[in-house]
Amino acid sequence: MMAPHDDKSEVAEESMASQAPNRPISTIVFIIAMQTEALPIVNKFQLSEDPNSLFPKGVPWVRFHGTYKDLNINVISPGKDTVLGVDSVGTISASLVTYASIQALQPDLIINAGTAGGFKAKGACVGDVFLASELAFHDRRIPIPVFDLYGVGLRQASSTPNLLKDLNLKGGKLSTGDSLDMSPQDEASIIANDATLKDMEGAAVAYVADLLKVPAIFIKAVTDIVDGEKPTTEEFLQNLAAVTNALDVTVTQVVDYINGKCLSEL
Amino acid sequence: MMAPHDDKSEVAEESMASQAPNRPISTIVFIIAMQTEALPIVNKFQLSEDPNSLFPKGVPWVRFHGTYKDLNINVISPGKDTVLGVDSVGTISASLVTYASIQALQPDLIINAGTAGGFKAKGACVGDVFLASELAFHDRRIPIPVFDLYGVGLRQASSTPNLLKDLNLKGGKLSTGDSLDMSPQDEASIIANDATLKDMEGAAVAYVADLLKVPAIFIKAVTDIVDGEKPTTEEFLQNLAAVTNALDVTVTQVVDYINGKCLSEL
Numbered sequence: 001m002m003a004p005h006d007d008k009s010e011v012a013e014e015s016m017a018s019q020a021p022n023r024p025i026s027t028i029v030f031i032i033a034m035q036t037e038a039l040p041i042v043n044k045f046q047l048s049e050d051p052n053s054l055f056p057k058g059v060p061w062v063r064f065h066g067t068y069k070d071l072n073i074n075v076i077s078p079g080k081d082t083v084l085g086v087d088s089v090g091t092i093s094a095s096l097v098t099y100a101s102i103q104a105l106q107p108d109l110i111i112n113a114g115t116a117g118g119f120k121a122k123g124a125c126v127g128d129v130f131l132a133s134e135l136a137f138h139d140r141r142i143p144i145p146v147f148d149l150y151g152v153g154l155r156q157a158s159s160t161p162n163l164l165k166d167l168n169l170k171g172g173k174l175s176t177g178d179s180l181d182m183s184p185q186d187e188a189s190i191i192a193n194d195a196t197l198k199d200m201e202g203a204a205v206a207y208v209a210d211l212l213k214v215p216a217i218f219i220k221a222v223t224d225i226v227d228g229e230k231p232t233t234e235e236f237l238q239n240l241a242a243v244t245n246a247l248d249v250t251v252t253q254v255v256d257y258i259n260g261k262c263l264s265e266l
Numbered sequence: 267m268m269a270p271h272d273d274k275s276e277v278a279e280e281s282m283a284s285q286a287p288n289r290p291i292s293t294i295v296f297i298i299a300m301q302t303e304a305l306p307i308v309n310k311f312q313l314s315e316d317p318n319s320l321f322p323k324g325v326p327w328v329r330f331h332g333t334y335k336d337l338n339i340n341v342i343s344p345g346k347d348t349v350l351g352v353d354s355v356g357t358i359s360a361s362l363v364t365y366a367s368i369q370a371l372q373p374d375l376i377i378n379a380g381t382a383g384g385f386k387a388k389g390a391c392v393g394d395v396f397l398a399s400e401l402a403f404h405d406r407r408i409p410i411p412v413f414d415l416y417g418v419g420l421r422q423a424s425s426t427p428n429l430l431k432d433l434n435l436k437g438g439k440l441s442t443g444d445s446l447d448m449s450p451q452d453e454a455s456i457i458a459n460d461a462t463l464k465d466m467e468g469a470a471v472a473y474v475a476d477l478l479k480v481p482a483i484f485i486k487a488v489t490d491i492v493d494g495e496k497p498t499t500e501e502f503l504q505n506l507a508a509v510t511n512a513l514d515v516t517v518t519q520v521v522d523y524i525n526g527k528c529l530s531e532l
Contacts, residue, residue: 056369058478058479059478081416084412084415086413089408089413089416090406091357091358092357092358092470092474095358096361096362096365096474099362099365099366103322137444139405139443140444140445141445141446141447141449142355142445142446142447143446144446144503146350146351147352147355147446149350150350150352150354150355151356151444151445177405178403178405178406178444179406179407179408179417180407180408180410180413181407181409183407183449183450184449185449185451208358208362211324211325211348212322212324233409237410
């Protein structure tokens with residue numbers, strides 16, 4: 001539906017995308033929804049906040065960036081809601097910052113890192129860090145043929161079998177929705193998605209990365225057991241700080257592993 | 267959280283926004299989710315498809331534009347899903363095209379036009395066309411203080427009391443979610459939102475328009491009665507074509523009304 005044209009930035013983008021598998025990864029964009037999740041990673045890589053925002057005036061989106069080994073690392077968060085002051089969690093903010101970050105930075109790889117609920121019936125424990133293999137939505141029910149599949153929005157993460165094996169990470173499917181709780185309808189869809197993990201951003205980041213043809217991986221640390229006895233909210237808030245430390249350790253291992261490698265080597 | 271700087275386009279944007287109430291509206295962006303909803307409006311104003319897309323390569327987003335009276339009219343749709351071929355309905359696509367359209371066109375006014383479900387208990391009938399006064403989400407439940415309000419995401423449409431009165435439009439609140447059906451949890455939130463209308467994009471368009479400080483109004487035609495006896499999907503598909511004609515008539519009246527007026531006169 002789109003006419004071809006010769007805009008130079010698009011040629012650059014295309015050539016970058018087609019070369020990506022054959023040269024070492026250079027620019028990484030982390031999309032991280034919450035400040036509590038982002039700060040340990042910002043500190044670990046000694047990133048600094050961008051004083052001249054890449055983003056339009058008035059948006060609360062935040063970029064930290066710096067160089068680590070051979071990598072240009074960006075940690076981008078949707079920031080605090082301008083009215084309410086809480087982290088701008090959920091699929092809409094995640095989609096917008098992913099889109100704007102790709103437009104501004106043309107990264108070789110998107111890494112969506114954050115916390116998630118886990119299902120013990122699928123082998124998840126609090127503190128586990130997963131690399132999600134597939135992503136889908138569980139709160140977009142459109143019972144019309146084909147629209148139903150659009151709603152589910154199943155997408156694959158970039159295939160990184162060596163990363164999974166060499167770092168001994170757990171693999172599993174991730175289901176995304178805009179609620180922290182889980183309604184019976186959400187639960188039915190999560191089961192249909194065969195998900196081990198439940199979060200509020202992953203499938204949205206996957207949608208935008210796929211739309212713009214940027215490889216993406218998803219690192220999710222389990223803060224709470226959804227099919228356990230404790231209420232999600234309580235368990236989430238209780239474990240958030242400790243689990244972000246586990247996330248931070250794995251993210252560092254992943255970045256060290258990626259350094260010097262091509263996408264096809266991951 | 268954003269450092270001030272002197273980028274010229276931002277100065278232009280700021281000056282445009284601050285002048286907007288005092289000069290006639292010039293550039294309008296319609297955000298319309300479905301092709302069936304968009305085409306009658308495209309034809310009515312004899313708009314033509316943009317051969318050099320404003321948008322990044324690979325996205326299915328479509329822009330039709332042209333001049334009508336003193337207005338520069340753009341009809342922008344998220345287009346057909348690149349994999350599945352169905353209209354890219356819902357909040358994520360609507361957010362992305364609203365964001366990208368504002369960045370590219372700096373419109374004076376966003377008009378989100380489309381179909382919606384209506385509640386007969388709140389006075390809605392099939393074929394009614396409403397101007398939504400308030401917008402909120404009904405499928406973003408985050409039961410943590412303040413995050414709960416973020417999830418609901420209540421926003422006001424731009425105040426247009428003269429438009430409402432002079433065109434004899436119905437007013438009502440609109441509740442948005444990514445499902446065409448309605449779960450019991452959705453219903454409870456829709457009641458809490460005091461909504462007359464239920465759609466899949468409105469509150470997302472309102473969120474982005476508010477983030478970037480662009481005035482926005484919401485014209486919604488009722489395709490199906492949510493609290494009636496017929497199943498939503500069946501009624502929606504049955505009435506879609508006829509109701510888009512009613513939508514088209516009202517949209518034309520609204521555009522004729524807006525022509526030559528400032529935002530503060532609406």
